[in-house]
Amino acid sequence: MTAEREGGGVRLVAGSLALAAAAVAAIVWLPLGAWSEALADWGAGVGWPGALLAGLLFVPVCMFMLPATLLTYAIAFAFGFGPALVAVEVGALLGAATVFALGRTLARGWVERQKAQRPLLAALDEVLNERSFGLLYLIRLSPLFPYALVGYALGATRASAWRHLAATALAILPQVALTCWIGSQVAAFSRDVGSEREKAPLEYALLALGAVAALVVMGVIAKRTRAALRERLEAASAE
Numbered sequence: 001m002t003a004e005r006e007g008g009g010v011r012l013v014a015g016s017l018a019l020a021a022a023a024v025a026a027i028v029w030l031p032l033g034a035w036s037e038a039l040a041d042w043g044a045g046v047g048w049p050g051a052l053l054a055g056l057l058f059v060p061v062c063m064f065m066l067p068a069t070l071l072t073y074a075i076a077f078a079f080g081f082g083p084a085l086v087a088v089e090v091g092a093l094l095g096a097a098t099v100f101a102l103g104r105t106l107a108r109g110w111v112e113r114q115k116a117q118r119p120l121l122a123a124l125d126e127v128l129n130e131r132s133f134g135l136l137y138l139i140r141l142s143p144l145f146p147y148a149l150v151g152y153a154l155g156a157t158r159a160s161a162w163r164h165l166a167a168t169a170l171a172i173l174p175q176v177a178l179t180c181w182i183g184s185q186v187a188a189f190s191r192d193v194g195s196e197r198e199k200a201p202l203e204y205a206l207l208a209l210g211a212v213a214a215l216v217v218m219g220v221i222a223k224r225t226r227a228a229l230r231e232r233l234e235a236a237s238a239e
Contacts, residue, residue, distance in 0.1 A: 040077070040078060040080075040187065042078060043077075043078035043079040043080070043083075048083055050078075050079070051075065051078075051079040051083040051084065051086070051087040052086070052087050052090065052091075054071075054074075054075050054078070054079075054087055054091075055075065055086075055087030055088055055089075055090050055091030055092075055094075056091055056094065057071055057091065058071065058088070058091030058092050058094065058095040059091070059094050059095045059098050061095060061148075062092075062095030062096065062098060062099050062147070062148040062151065063095070063098060063099060063102070063148070065146065065148040065149060068092070068147070069179065072084070072088050072176070072179045072180065072183065073179065073182075073183040073186075074183075075087055075088055075180075075183075076088075076179070076180045076181075076182075076183025076184045076187065077183055077184070077186070077187040080184050080187075081180050081181055081184040084180040084183065084184065085176060085177055085180045088176050088179070088180060089169070089172070089173060089176050092147075092168075092172055092176065093165060093168060093169055093172075095148070095151075096147070096151045096164075096165065096168045097161075097165055098151075099148050099151035099152045099155065100151050100152075100154055100155040100161060100164055100165075101155060101161075102152060102155065103151065103152035103153060103154065103155020103156045104155035104156060104161075105155075107152055107155075108155075108156055110152070111152045111153055111155065111156040112156065114149065114152070114153065115153060115156070120144060120145070121145070121149075121150070121153045124139070124150075124153055124154065124157050125156065125157045125158075128154070128157045128158055128159045129158050129159070132159060132163070133163045133166070133167055136154070136159060136163060136164055136167035136168075137167040137170060137171050138171075139154070139167075140167055140168045140171035140172060141171040144230075147172075151168075
């Protein structure tokens with residue numbers, strides 16, 4: 001078990017370094033300056049209402065279980081950290097609320113079939129009740145469950161809709177903030193690359209190190225959350 005954990009930590013650090021290196025390479029060799037400048041000009045033109053409207057795209061993204069990371073980065077590129085943080089958080093919550101409602105109504109049959117194929121999803125129905133805020137928070141914080149799929153599954157449980165929404169808002173905020181920060185920083189750096197101002201190698205290194213550090217912290221949190229969630233689910237199922 002120890003060797004497995006160490007191997008997982010090495011893979012996490014290696015993956016984070018590779019991601020940071022790819023981001024720096026993209027800044028240097030791709031026309032990200034022109035792209036981010038065009039997005040920033042568009043974002044400045046439409047302002048906060050545009051950011052919130054872009055955030056609404058998370059509703060169909062969640063409904064059809066599409067990857068949401070690229071959309072988050074695009075919003076951060078266009079509007080900067082603050083507007084993107086609000087837009088993505090609100091949009092992701094609306095998406096979560098939508099799939100929760102669908103899981104409780106129209107999509108319940110499909111959810112039941114998914115639960116039959118995934119033991120962890122089936123365990124949710126056994127351990128959740130209307131007051132399970134702490135467990136809902138762990139579920140939303142854990143990478144064990146895909147974001148949209150678990151929203152559908154939670155809708156088919158006895159979990160309270162309002163507690164689910166509050167736990168989701170709290171749990172996704174760190175990851176949303178991290179993704180928006182990375183996106184906004186990459187956009188700022190890429191605009192500088194396209195300008196007359198030359199950036200020192202140290203500035204690129206600091207950006208990469210900051211991104212790696214943030215990703216490693218999130219990975220450690222996710223790993224410990226996964227272990228805690230498994231223990232909670234197993235203990236509750238054994239009762």
